[in-house]
Amino acid sequence: MADEPAPERADAARNREAILAAALRLVESRGVDCVTMETVAAEAGVGKGTLFRRFNSREGLMAAVLNESETVWQASVISGPPPLGPGAPPMERLLAFGHSRLRANLVGASLIDAAGRAGQRSVAAMSFANLHVRYLLRELGVDGDLPLLATAILAPLELVVLEQQVERERIPVERLEAGWDDLVRRVVGG
Amino acid sequence: MADEPAPERADAARNREAILAAALRLVESRGVDCVTMETVAAEAGVGKGTLFRRFNSREGLMAAVLNESETVWQASVISGPPPLGPGAPPMERLLAFGHSRLRANLVGASLIDAAGRAGQRSVAAMSFANLHVRYLLRELGVDGDLPLLATAILAPLELVVLEQQVERERIPVERLEAGWDDLVRRVVGG
Incomplete structure (x- = not known):
């Protein structure tokens, strides 16, 4: 009352x-x-x-954990310590963002499996990542269709792509990070 | 006999x-x-x-059609007319490859739905695309971790990414093609 x-x-x-x-x-x-x-x-x-x-069940718990981990991760991007959070130069923030997204997605992959039907990653989570990358590309002075460029550099961090590389091709995470850094530097240019 | x-x-x-x-x-x-x-x-x-x-069923037919369309598409990359097939400069071939992959994946998406459980895109199909892009990047004199760069420029053409853009965000295919061209030019560089 x-x-x-x-x-x-x-x-x-x-x-x-x-x-x-x-x-x-x-x-x-x-x-x-x-x-x-x-x-x-x-x-x-x-x-x-x-x-x-x-x-209710282990699946129900895992779905709640998936949700919680996304929230914790977004909070660290928005207001956590640099270089992931505010305060570092935009290129450092972008690279830190990619690495932490990559690792979060790999943990997320197993959670999504464990959460069963409840484990759909939300559209809201995807647009948060896209909006943040767009903002950093703008800060870096990148010209072009920023929503599509943001989607393009986030796409290799998608689960379907990562699972293929990590589980089937056994590519170490460090090599994936280095490859992603190279992609980002090429996209951002000069 | x-x-x-x-x-x-x-x-x-x-x-x-x-x-x-x-x-x-x-x-x-x-x-x-x-x-x-x-x-x-x-x-x-x-x-x-x-x-x-x-x-057996409409699903069975659609699974066979999916398979057939992948085979027809691979044949046109390997031995069809340029610029998708051999004979055009590598950059033209790469752009033609991306556009045709994008459209094939959009047709493929609905076929995969219609084929039900039989409609898994094969790992062989994914590695064909990756090997071909790697070959063209080498022809273009690109330095770096070519398998990962190939994966990175193919990733925005993956179904999960395309479906989000086409179905939810209603982005026209022509804009997706232009965005992909821009990505490829940035990755290939000067």
Whole structure:
């Protein structure tokens, strides 16, 4: 009835955040396949029953973690430390953006699998990346059809392309990063 | 028993070719959604029963058409008239390749939907495109990690990227072609 949420709801929200943060930590350190409902419950200090009550299933939890990881990543682009966040020269920011997007997408790939049908990457997430790259290209003084150039330099970071390179061709991530840097320098030019 | 196939089998193969060619013509002129088993049977001059006997279902037919269209396209790259086929300068060939790949992928997208579970684009098809672009980049004297540069300039032509641009953002194909040309000129450089 007051302006603040009831204490139970505030607690529940904090609890949810703590669970998602714990799950994301585990996914990033161990890989999705090694993360069970038990390990998440233990890491977050809650009962397994709570996990199932909140997220229904491991798929449901993984879909929420996917969402959370996208939000955390966007926050670090918008207001995190440089060079990913504001404060570094635009070329440094662009390269940092690509590398972090590449790694986030590789983690995202396994989360999308684990999330099953709930694991669709949102259109909003794609347009955030495109808008940010467009902004940096403008800062770099690039002329041309910036929405399409932004799409073109983001396209090699798409999951379908990365999965082919990493899983099938076994190309190391460092080589993918170097290749992407080369692409960006060519596109930005002089 | 002789060196030549039995007359019935040669007839059957010719018949299959004729059906697939008719179906591909219809798909390219009308769009997949307007192509039924009836229209294909009429165009190919065979009975509807023959179509079902050969391809089981509309999905089965569409999967065969997808395969056929990839084969026809590869043949035109390898030995068709310039600028897509041999004989034109490498930059002209590369631009023609991108445009024709873009349009083939847009037709392919609807075929993949129509083919259902049988409609997976093969890894062989992807490596053909990559090998061809690598060859042209080498001809153009481009230095660098050519397999990754080839992947990078092919990535904006991938279905997931094109569908977003064409279906959701309603970007005309001509603008996509111009954007791709600009990307390629930047990557190839001076």
